[in-house]
Amino acid sequence: MTNNPAVVASAYGEPDVLTLIDAERPTPGPGEVLIEVRAGGINPLDYKLYSGMMGNDPAALPMRLGLEVSGVVAEIGPEQPESDALAVGDAVLADRVKGGYAAYVVADRGDVFAKPETLSFEAASGLLxxxxxxxxxxxxxxxxxxxxxxxxxxxxxxxxxxxxxxxxxxxxxxxxxxxxxxxxxxxxxxxxxxxxxxxxxxxxxxxxxxxxxxxxxxxxxxxxxxxxxxxxxxxxxxxxxxxxxxxxxxxxxLTGAGPSAEVRARSRQLLVDLASAGALLVKVDRTFPLSQAAQAHTYLKTGKAQGKLALIP
Ligand SMILES: NC(=O)c1ccc[n+]([C@@H]2O[C@H](COP(=O)([O-])OP(=O)(O)OC[C@H]3O[C@@H](n4cnc5c(N)ncnc54)[C@H](OP(=O)(O)O)[C@@H]3O)[C@@H](O)[C@H]2O)c1
Missing domain, CATH: 3.40.50.720 (NAD(P)-binding Rossmann-like Domain)
Structure with missing residues (x-):
């Protein structure tokens, strides 16, 4: 199934290499969740990945972007344990996704968390x-x-x-x-x-x-x-x-590798709990439509943003 607008870097370089394509809408496998994205969080690493500063392997192109999202559960993969209360329609946030700059993305169930009501979808896409x-x-x-x-x-x-x-x-x-x-x-x-x-x-x-x-x-x-x-x-x-x-x-x-990986993985529920209690603020500067990913990244690179940026499908 297509009908999944998604942003790719079609080459290594400046933000003008970002283009919108019509990708396959993924199907969640066992242990996976399909999320209808409401906001795709932007991080400086997204830019670094296609800039060439972290390698320029042609085999990695076209490169899907976006490490974290917020959205609504659209489908849950087969074999969901009965003890798991997650349901279609739940508002969630997720990290470690591959290609969050899209209308739909699949996430591992362990990387999906209930969205704190205290955070907008835009802010939630910038927490984890x-x-x-x-x-x-x-x-x-x-x-x-x-x-x-x-x-x-x-x-x-x-x-x-x-x-x-x-x-x-x-x-x-x-x-x-x-x-x-x-x-x-x-x-x-x-x-x-x-x-x-x-x-x-x-x-x-x-x-x-x-x-x-x-x-x-x-x-x-x-x-x-x-x-x-x-x-x-x-x-x-x-x-x-x-x-x-x-x-x-x-x-x-700290790169996130080694002992950091476990520390970061374990921290996410705590972050969600603190945000739910109103004890963590995530400031959003601006959102852009998915089709304006290049403009969003150009703005990110100016260093003038006063808060997180997000792409809205
Ligand atoms: N290694 C890792 O695991 C990891 C994980 C996440 C992020 N990062 C990296 O960490 C960096 C920060 O990420 P971020 O998401 O926090 O970026 P960000 O939201 O863009 O924040 C960057 C901050 O840097 C400040 N700044 C700019 N020029 C400065 C200067 N000359 N001296 C002191 N402060 C200055 C800015 O402050 P003002 O606006 O007040 O000027 C701004 O608040 C990025 O390079 C990112 O790639 C690394």
Missing amino acids: VVGATAVDLLTTTDVTAGDTVLVHGASGGVGSLVVQLAVARGARVIGTAGAHRHDEVRQLGAEPIAYGEGLADRVRALAPDGIDVALDTVGTEEAVDTSAELVTDRGRIATIANFVQAPALGIQV
Whole structure:
């Protein structure tokens, strides 16, 4: 069956390689769920995958995109256990999908969660990838009550979740952000601070007793250098975006592989529960129709988005 509008990268390159095709509507197998997508969450990794910066194997083209979605259960694969209450029509969110930029996508049952009523479909499509990454950062560096934590990129998708989860653990959080986003960061419970020249001195002035943990969601040399300068214990510094200078400085680089995979997988129900309780905010900047995936990615690349982006089929 066709009639499944979907976005593919037809080549490696800039966002103009993104095109809308009429794909097969998938059929869920045992242990799978077909989701009618209401919002396809956009992550920076989606762009990196077809940009060529992570490889350019021609065999991977055309490349379906989109790691996470929210939507409504359209069909449940055969052999659903009786104990499973999931039903057609349920509002859900899912990650680890292959090709979420589409009208329909299949997900493994274990990657499908009930959508918190507190989140719109747009916001729900942006919870799991950034949230699981944030939990991984906090778990790896063992953030706990009483810690003073420096978060680079506190206004970003991952950073804003790191801030909220660290504050919930009882930590004091100092977060870097552009001046126009300091109010947002403050509302999440952190103390905002400008990035750029003199960062380490500004942090010292705010936290004369020192920084226990530094978490980098930005990847600049400034972020890793400042972290290394301010935090003595390298085991309590982690980055998700600097793969160049961080390893030489002894800073942990988290990619989602190794022990992180299990931490991230296990974190998802907690994230859904916290969001359902109204304890986690996911800010959405803008949505685009599926047919405007290229425009959405061009906007993502400007770095001007103030919140998550999503594609609406
Ligand atoms: N390794 C992993 O497992 C993993 C997982 C998820 C994401 N990532 C990567 O992590 C990065 C962040 O992802 P995201 O979804 O949070 O992106 P995002 O929502 O676009 O956020 C990026 C943030 O970076 C901030 N920023 C921009 N320039 C900066 C600078 N010079 N100094 C300090 N902050 C700056 C921006 O703050 P202002 O708007 O306030 O300027 C913005 O809030 C991306 O590179 C992504 O690919 C890695």
